[in-house]
Structures are given as C-alpha cells and as structure tokens.
Amino acid sequence: MKTSLLNTIAGLVFVTALLGAGCDKAGDKPERESTTALPASALPASALPASALPATSDARPEGVSDSSDSAGVAGQGDHVTENLATAPPNPSPSVVQPAAEDLPSSPGELHDAAITALDAGDDDRAFRLARKAMAVAPDDPQTRFLMARVLAERNRFAEAIKMLDDLLEQMPDARLPIFGQTADWLTHQGQWDEAERRYRVILEEVPNASMAERMLAQLLLRQGRRVEAAGYLRQLCRRGVVEPSNLRSLLRLSWPFPEDAASEPLDPIGPLGQARSEISHGRWEDALQTLTRAASDDPNIDALIGRIHAQRQDGNALARWADSIPQPVGDAADYWFAIASHHAGRGRHRDAVECFCKAVMIDPTDDAAYRRMSRSLEVLGFKTWADEARGRSELIAQTYAIGQKLGVGSDVDPEDARRLADLLEKLNRPFEALAWRTVDAALRRSRGELSDQDASREIAAINRDRMQRQRSGRPAATEEFVVCGVELDRLGEPPSTP
Secondary structure, three states: OOEEHHHHHHHHHHHHHHHHHHOOOHHHOOOOOOOOOOOHHHOOOOOOOHHHOOOOOOOOOOOOOOOOOOOOOOOHHHHOOOOOOOOOOOOOOOOOOOOOOOOOOOHHHHHHHHHHHHHOOOHHHHHHHHHHHHHHOOOOHHHHHHHHHHHHHOOOHHHHHHHHHHHHHHOHHHHHHHHHHHHHHHHHHOOHHHHHHHHHHHHHHOOOOHHHHHHHHHHHHHOOOHHHHHHHHHHHHHHOOOOHHHHHHHHOOOOOOHHHHOOHHHOOOHHHHHHHHHHHOOOHHHHHHHHHHOOOOOHHHHHHHHHHHHHOOOHHHHHHHHHHOOOOOOOOHHHHHHHHHHHHHOOOHHHHHHHHHHHHHHOOOOHHHHHHHHHHHHHHOOHHHHHHHHHHHHHHHHHHHHHHHOOOOOEEOHHHHHHHHHHHHHOOOHHHHHHHHHHHHHHHHHOOOOOHHHHHHHHHHHHHHHHHHHHHOOOOOOHHHHOOOOOHHHOOOOOOOO
8 A cells, every 4th residue: 555745744743752752952853834934932031932923924013904915915914003902992883893802901812822823723822812812912022023923824924024123123032933934924925045045044044953054045046047046955964854755856947847846835936946846847849938938148048048949959049159158157057957958958968068068067866968978988989987877877867756656645665765775875875775764664664664663773873873973074976976987188098998
C-alpha cells in the first residue's frame, strides 16, 4: 500500500522533533513551523506570547472598522474612522436587536478567546474580541499584535503592516520578529522587493534563522530566481530542517515541476516566475511572450529568453539574441547555456564546452547542459570526458523522473525516496541525500514498516552522519567533479586519452 504525500509531511513532524537532539549548535536547531517568520522568543518578554504572533493581517491602533468591503485593498486603512473605544449607538426601540454577546473582560482572556476563535476559523468573533481588547488596552503590545493578526486573517494587510510598523517605533527590540511577520504580509500584498529586504535584514543579524531562510527561499522560487533560492535551501539541508517541497525544488533549478508550479505556496509571481511555470508545462511560446512583454531591464529575463531559443533549437532567433544582448550575464546559468548552444551551433565547440562548464558550475542540476556539453566534447574527440558528461546527464534525468513521481498530491513509495537518495550520493549532493533518507524513514514509520523506536534510531544515525559531514569542512562536490574532469586548457590540444 502506498502513502500520500500528506502523510509524508505528517511523518516529518515526528522526524523534525527527533532531529533536534542531534544539532551541533544552538543556531542549528530544527524549528517547528508556525505562522510567524521568526520565533516568538525573539520578542522582548513584555511583548507577547508565541500564540499572539500574527500570521496574516492589517490594522491601525486608533480605529479599526468591521467593514469587509474592499478590505484587502492597499491603503484602505486610511479611511477607517471608527474609534475602538466608542460604544455603538443605542438601537432603535422599533428594531429587535440580538442578545448582546458575552465577551471576556480582561485582556488576557480576550487574547486567549480570540486565538481560539482564529484557530476555529471564526474570524468575525476573533475580530470582535480583538476590538474589545483594543478598547481595554489600546497601547498594549500584545493587543496590537493580536489585532494585526486578526486583520490579516481578514486580508487587511495594509492596516496590519502599518500597525506593526508603528509598534516598531515604540519597541525597536522587536524589529526582527516584526520584520519577519510583515515580510510575509508584504508578499501577500505584492510588495516583493520590500518583503525580500526585510528577510535579508533578519538574516544579516541572525544568519541561521531557518524560518526566515525558508520564507525568503520560497519568495525567490516564486519569482523564478531559483538558483538564488537554492543557496538558502541547501543551508537548510545542511542543518536538517528542510521540507519535502523544498527538496523537490532542489532537484531541478531551471524550472519547477508542474505540480509545484501549480501549488499555492509556490504560485509564480512576476514575469520570470510566470515564464518558468509556463515552461514547466511545456508552453515555451507562452513563456517567451511573457518575458518579451515584461519590458524589464532584468538581465535574468534576457538570459531566459536566450535559453528558450536554445531549447527550441531556433538557431536564427538564438543568433539574433546573442548579437543583441549587451553584456554577459555572468551569474545566470540560463545565459551560459544559451551562449554555449549558440557556439555549438556555429561549430565553435571549444567555446561551447567552456560556456557549458560555467553553466553547470552555477546549476549542477541541469541535465540538458551536460548532455549538450557531451556532444561538443565528442566532436572535439575527448571521449572520456564526453562519456562522463553523458552519464551525469542521465543520473540527473533519473532524479527528475523520481521527483516527478513525488509530486504534490501523488502517492509516495519509500523505495523512490531511497533510490533518489542513492542517486544524489552519486551526484555528490550528500545533504540532499540524507534529507531524502529521512523522508524514507518517516514514510516507512507511517506505513507501519518501522516502529517509533526503530525510526528514532535510524534518524539519529542519519543525523550523526549529517553532522560528521558538516564538521569535515569538505565541499560536497569539487569543481573538477562538477565539470566532469574537463580541463579547459587542454581543449585546444589534439585529443589523447580524454
């Protein structure tokens, strides 16, 4: 019997708890998911309990209306006029009013009741409770956080962000948790640059803040900046706190798996993200149109346009692109793939191999780059290197095939996770391999193939292996390995053994 991916994730909750015992430093402790981008412990003790940290919201300290029309529109808070402390007008004697709701009176009871209502999905009651709490203690930081969360649950992000930003002026020590939460809301509001800036501020001050790394990586993935996101995801792998969906993203950086591109957490944003999503569904022409309509000066967009021409083997369009691009996009694997394909198409195979090597150094998950590099090496007569590059391409393609099977909503077989881990070991990606072995253990436990005790022992052994590899300080894959042993200074010589 197979197990759904939802059970996989549920099993990983068990796994993550076990991993905590094996972390080698405080900053590397696995974290439990929450709705906040930083743990509540980062707040001053007087600020609020963990349960009161916001998850999504919009509010103002002086007045918050209960209107729902246009509530999610940015700037709507500027028109809020109702004072929280103002009692509602007396009802007309001719109108039958419902019985008054019996609400708690103390701030603590109001907070607890509001959180309970939010957890139950009763946003209206939560709003009434939070509004009463604001009337009782309008300057209390916990109350402001609570109201911000309630408003965010009602998609009133602009007000929630403003409320916490105003609170920041009074509580500068709470800057990091406030930045973490408001960055999430800014993403919902479409203010991606400011959200990214806040996540980066957090990581400058707390480099191992796993939640901030995860949220920033997810934002970058959605924007189509997948190589950048991979750097953060690999760090999460090293610390043993990566999630299954993130692991799938690491299998292929050029574009997402179709199921991931269609999932809400990775819903594409911006032209680059949208184009990569369209490519994942085989809609190359749509992706090209998305990028050409963007009218952006982002060099990564130009690089992906070149890659699309190269993947479609449109030599004329690729030549026009190569002539028109103003300068090399040095950190874009798409650029080096495209320009390498252009060189190969013109018979300049030494130049092609050099550019393909640059492409795979940036993105070692690119099976197409290795495959085309192999062809150019064959033309040059370097058979050993060509065979190595072809074999690398085939291994990577196998990881794609398994990753596709592990898609969102599909059934997951532990054997697939084990095979994937074995392939990643061959590709010198050990921390990803260990993460998939953890998934395998969680799956087998959920299927009753492992007892809790056996699963605990197996995961503890995986964790010890992970920490030992961390302490070794050796790179997972050397440059020589990544480029399949190719020595660029020998490409101009007549081939001998290679």
